[in-house]
Amino acid sequence: MTCALGNLGADLPQLRPSPKMSSSAPNTPLAEKIPVGILGATGTVGQRFIQLLEGHPYFVVAAVGASARSAGKAYKDAAARSWKQITVIPADVASLIVQTCEPENFKNCRIVFSGLDSDVAGDIESAFLKADFAVFSNAKNYRMDPIVPLIVPLVNTSHFDVIAHQRKVHGLSKGFIITNANCSTTGLVVPLKALQDAFGPLSRVVVTTMQAISGAGYPGVPSLDILGNVVPYISGEEEKIEIECSKILGGVTADLTGFSNLPEMKVSASCNRVPVIDGHMESVMVEFQKCPAPSIEQIIEALQSYTSDAQKLGVPSAPEHAVVVMKEADRPQPRMDIMIGNGNTVAVGRVRKCNIFDVKFSLLSHNTILGAAGSSIMNAEVAVAKGLI
């Protein structure tokens, strides 16, 4: 890799963002950290939350919630068979007693991170919102709600501006709910935002995804379906990409009461599952409204120099680069490049002319870090930085 990643090795604790290291903030004493709860703590996303929050400078996991079947057990016992991370369960979480996902069991928490499945997330998250928690959700249920921000932290933290209105509508003093995007949407919107910021509105985006199995959770995809195979379908995935992009890349209305989507930007997605553990690859084509379109060199420059608000705020999980542009002909690749920026950077490669649109490229993003729990955590860090918590 010839891009400016010279110090990547140096800060490669590799499996989690290293807020202690990459942030200049002094290490917060444990007693002063913000206690957070994890909803859906035994699931794949819940596990990532727990892993990524180990040693976090702002937050400490103080409660874990799961279904009634797990409730009452120590987390290490409830998650024993399903823990599929390559680091061990952090000792302080291992001994927490799993609770059912009811607000009264999380009274010691200021924030809850939700890794709940969508079939239960709606009611539970709503209950926590009403109980005045700050809810950061990975579930799809409220993403398109007109007063719920759908925030990819490297893209549209300006959408936090709707929180005041949301609180007012729901009669809350300190609670609110923020959702983050579908994993395959997340990787896509970061370079799209870079291009939109540099060159104005996009008119058309074609994306074909090759998505990792970890995106389906555990047990998730049966091995007989994916070993040596490609499955050209992921239920609901194409629709999510097509509608979420428009909200994320859009703005906030002038009165800060909602979102101004981008109906003029057309997105067409085709989603495939491939036998990769972590890391969604996407083949992308983009057309600009602006004519003539920027050159390939200008596009590369815009991608490389893009800096999100989360980075400017210096929150702990924000990577040095929101986007890295790889120059090798055959990169990025999931096996090699998935941990760039501790899993919070989008790797882009093969930026080249397209016969039909203005540019095409490949991108790779970590579907369970930036694409799930990592985004939620970075969103929460931004909320802290913005004084919302």
Next chain:
Amino acid sequence: MTCALGNLGADLPQLRPSPKMSSSAPNTPLAEKIPVGILGATGTVGQRFIQLLEGHPYFVVAAVGASARSAGKAYKDAAARSWKQITVIPADVASLIVQTCEPENFKNCRIVFSGLDSDVAGDIESAFLKADFAVFSNAKNYRMDPIVPLIVPLVNTSHFDVIAHQRKVHGLSKGFIITNANCSTTGLVVPLKALQDAFGPLSRVVVTTMQAISGAGYPGVPSLDILGNVVPYISGEEEKIEIECSKILGGVTADLTGFSNLPEMKVSASCNRVPVIDGHMESVMVEFQKCPAPSIEQIIEALQSYTSDAQKLGVPSAPEHAVVVMKEADRPQPRMDIMIGNGNTVAVGRVRKCNIFDVKFSLLSHNTILGAAGSSIMNAEVAVAKGLI
């Protein structure tokens, strides 16, 4: 395999077209079959030729050619380590002595099938052409030559009409050269041709491929590069798709001296390698010139009812269906569907509306049967049926 499995092949039609069965032609006595030679016989494509020609009703393998390193050895010894088919080497080929690829070593042959690498195919195929052989080549060298047909047998056998002119130019009496297309092009043009025949010219085609490792030959792709990984690049592949489609889907000039390409049809390809053994998956988007575009139902009907000239001629390798349209939400898949039509049918699925173009769908084709040796053989069958041999 040296054990006594000589007759295993006999009850394993699975991996080659079964001309004996699907053709109504009575079995030709061996003495009357057309003797053919295989150039590049020890390579992956050469092996497929040998496998697919076992028991062929028209052709019998009479000579095998490879590099000087292999020449002089019995084929079974020369190919011992590299034979990667799941059927055994046919007994009659196993004992053939490998020759260097020079015309004088193939005097007993009327036809040569070339599975040569492109770095040597140019000179060798040219020498065989000058020596008045009928050459059927998988190599890319002459595909874009203005008097060399580039034929996908389920698409454009009308391009054989240029042979008379080609012979005249080269001063040949019975020889000629026919190329078949790149493996990823081949799967694509079959449904495109069905749509073009039914609804008129296409204006734009976007294709993102997920290609099998067998397409790179042996040893080919190192396992460290592809296990649990996606490689978003295959050298030269996108260019091949983009230029070959135009020639294949175009016609023959009125004076039968060349080809009328389709410059108005724009094709944009993005090619990826995935950890699949056999079978190229492609996510495709198509826009018609015709407005309004046909409905999804009309498109499905056109794909299903498409019948190529090769099928109408009833040549032995022609599948019952050129295209099958699968109705399950998650098909086709390489592991399950690759042998439909004995590897000579293109499986299409997920035919649906596109936000940007008129239709999008997924397709699967067998990259080393229809996409390579199978096409060459079917082309030769068509040449026989047309009286060119």
Next chain:
Amino acid sequence: MTCALGNLGADLPQLRPSPKMSSSAPNTPLAEKIPVGILGATGTVGQRFIQLLEGHPYFVVAAVGASARSAGKAYKDAAARSWKQITVIPADVASLIVQTCEPENFKNCRIVFSGLDSDVAGDIESAFLKADFAVFSNAKNYRMDPIVPLIVPLVNTSHFDVIAHQRKVHGLSKGFIITNANCSTTGLVVPLKALQDAFGPLSRVVVTTMQAISGAGYPGVPSLDILGNVVPYISGEEEKIEIECSKILGGVTADLTGFSNLPEMKVSASCNRVPVIDGHMESVMVEFQKCPAPSIEQIIEALQSYTSDAQKLGVPSAPEHAVVVMKEADRPQPRMDIMIGNGNTVAVGRVRKCNIFDVKFSLLSHNTILGAAGSSIMNAEVAVAKGLI
């Protein structure tokens, strides 16, 4: 697949034994075939039964049974999502209405093949036995029952001799129950039997398995557990191998009322799951009681020349060779060799001296053909040949 591929199966014998071809028996008219039922028809083993019985010369599938959830639906609908074979559902079975697994629903059948899970197989198979059906079971429940034969058809069809006693005990006129062995046991005992027949009793057998994922059924092994991984544990598998070998390789008591196991033969198994679709590999070490032990050449000769009773009886599924010994240094391999003998032959390779025991070798057997449904069917063929049905 719902498209018009009804006759695809007809020229794709590859995935089932091809009794029509390999047997000299003339094709039995359908009306005279023996009607059979499949219990657990929608599961992985049930599917293999249906696939392998298509066009069978003795048997015709007349009824299919599954859980109450599937009952009442056409088989093609009940199995639509779980059918994971690479051939399509045979047309005559596709339209059968799925029944619950009760004897009154199978009155038109003479035989039932059971692919039931062990948690329900016990009661259901018992009910069918009491209703005087001939039951051929893949389940483990009755394998070690003292009057139930545990038969690997290439090894111990002599155990059918206990049927008369079994009928007497259960008061049956024509019914009986035969079990076949665990998939990893099955591949092992075939060469062990060849060695035992040639050189007398074995004293010690060490086996380390590398087992395919299809052995765990569908959905079975989660892809997150096995992609790029090895799992050194399969619940209950080692115990099954260690106890089943002794019964299968043992004889029948002199009074034909039970089995004389081989307690003096010690077996130690270590079982691993690997990312392979079909085909169990086993590294085996054997020590003979006989001293001096036979030479490696004698062992190879004994393996190659071994002919089981099923082969001598000429039943349709019996392969030409019970064991093939491959001479290449790096074979057998699942991807290349799994279909030798249509999946009913055990491939052995690397027969060589061992520093500790007398010989070591690698073997490969098809876990869902010879290792499951194929054995049951061959057992039923033997029962027919022996006049038990």
Next chain:
Amino acid sequence: MTCALGNLGADLPQLRPSPKMSSSAPNTPLAEKIPVGILGATGTVGQRFIQLLEGHPYFVVAAVGASARSAGKAYKDAAARSWKQITVIPADVASLIVQTCEPENFKNCRIVFSGLDSDVAGDIESAFLKADFAVFSNAKNYRMDPIVPLIVPLVNTSHFDVIAHQRKVHGLSKGFIITNANCSTTGLVVPLKALQDAFGPLSRVVVTTMQAISGAGYPGVPSLDILGNVVPYISGEEEKIEIECSKILGGVTADLTGFSNLPEMKVSASCNRVPVIDGHMESVMVEFQKCPAPSIEQIIEALQSYTSDAQKLGVPSAPEHAVVVMKEADRPQPRMDIMIGNGNTVAVGRVRKCNIFDVKFSLLSHNTILGAAGSSIMNAEVAVAKGLI
């Protein structure tokens, strides 16, 4: 994982030993570090050396050697296509000019680490030895030389005692050569040493390996050979295991002029390649000379409490635990457990009774860290600690 790894997460820079962190030694200023050279620097093992030595507290890479084809290029250019590590090339090494592997090009180095292929390692390492370098070699060439130590640093650092004699024989003042073991041997001997130390000599060891593809280097294993497959053969591997164990687990002669092997310990190995990136799994059976044998509980205790000399010396790469015993039924697994102890710990699981020997278990070790470059580096650290450098 319930074993005592609570602080694993905390020191998980994951892809290299973290001497800076795990050692209590203050960070050595660069100018005082020992300059080392890497022979075979562009190969897979060479790359691991470079990766693992980044930021090393004792050593700094000062020269890199490769074949004449690479010589003269900057390392980053010479290794551009073959670099397959998931961290980037360290900046200081990237700009080093690759040298041919001749001693005069490494005059600035005190130590050379050799990742050379065995076909060239013999002559080159010999030349460096004669030129009085301290040579730490991964190649097999001198492993069985009667005056060359074969050292697995977690097992037999006592073999350094022969260095004085080796120097005398070769007339060297400060140079010497140390080899480390074959990757599959290395994982095996660590628990064997623990058992031997606790319970006396072992009489018989059976090992069946399931080895990762990275062990074969790059390009190494073709993907067509291993995807969805098992290859039951690795050239020369079984012999290496069988002979190396005896030397490593043996002692040094009383006069410190050679090694006392263990001919009475019989080892039988069966080696298989599986589709795993990193991490060799081994199914092991052990018999003790001692009778009665220790109990399973005693064996587990001995494995867990084993502490090697390298650990006692506190060298930077020494892991906290030489062996961890996992209690879950299905562990260790390569995908989950390969980085325990930063890749320098051997994970053992499924310790249980064996029907034939005294105990059987599964083990996992990192084949390119502990099994290759990591051992060499730890050996060099021990040499420093022992005052040999």
